[in-house]
Amino acid sequence: QVQLVESGGGLVQAGGSLRLSCAASERTFSRYSVGWFRQAPGKEREFVAAITRSGESFYYADSVKGRFTISRDNAKNTGYLQMNSLLPEDTATYYCAAKSYPPVRLRDSTAYNYWGQGTQVTVSS
Numbered sequence: 001q002v003q004l005v006e007s008g009g010g011l012v013q014a015g016g017s018l019r020l021s022c023a024a025s026e027r028t029f030s031r032y033s034v035g036w037f038r039q040a041p042g043k044e045r046e047f048v049a050a051i052t053r054s055g056e057s058f059y060y061a062d063s064v065k066g067r068f069t070i071s072r073d074n075a076k077n078t079g080y081l082q083m084n085s086l087l088p089e090d091t092a093t094y095y096c097a098a099k100s101y102p103p104v105r106l107r108d109s110t111a112y113n114y115w116g117q118g119t120q121v122t123v124s125s
Contacts, residue, residue, distance in 0.1 A: 002026045002098050002114040009094060009119030016086050016123070022079040022096030022116060030054070030074035033099045036081045037109055038092035038121075048094070049081060050106035059106055064090075086123045093118040 003025035012018055022034065035050040049070040051058040058070050069082040079096055097112035105111035 002029065002032065004096050004098060004114055004116035006094065006096050006116040006119040009121045011122045011124065012086055014086060014088055014123055014125050017082070017084045018086065018121060020081040020083065020094055020096070020119060020121075022081075024077040024079075024098065027077060029077040029098070031101065032113075033101075033103045033106055034070075034072055034079040035097045035099060035106055035109075035112060036070060036079075036094060037097060038090075038094045039118075040092040043092075045095070045109050047107040047109065051079065052103040052106075053101070057103070061107075083121070086121075088123045088125045091121060091123050093120050 005023045008020040033052050036048040037045050038048050039045040047061050049060045051070045067085045072079040095118045096116045098114040099112045
C-alpha cells in the first residue's frame with residue numbers, strides 16, 4: 001500500500017506562489033500516475049493536474065492551465081505542484097493521489113488507488 005503525504009500548503013496573497021509536494025512511502029512510486037485534486041468548502045472535489053508514470057504526459061484543468069505546473073522526481077518518490085499567479089478561487093484543500101497502470105481516466109478522482117491527507121491552501125485577496 002502506498003502512503004502519500006502532502007506538504008507545502010499555507011497562506012499566500014493573490015498573485016503569489018506555492019509549491020506543493022507529495023511524498024510517497026514506496027519505491028514503487030514510479031509505477032503510478034500522480035494526480036492533484038482540490039476541494040473547497042461546500043464544493044465537490046475537482047481535478048487539478050495529473051502526470052503519468054515517467055512524466056512523459058501531463059494534464060491540467062482549464063482553470064489552472066498556464067499557472068500551475070505538475071512534475072515528479074521518481075528518484076525521490078515525490079510529486080510536485082508548482083502554483084503561480086494564485087487567485088482567491090484557488091483556495092481549497094489540495095490532495096495528491098496515485099493511480100496504478102494504465103494511465104487512463106486521470107481526471108477522474110474515483111480512478112485513483114491511494115490518497116494523501118490533504119494540505120490547505122488559502123489565497124487572500
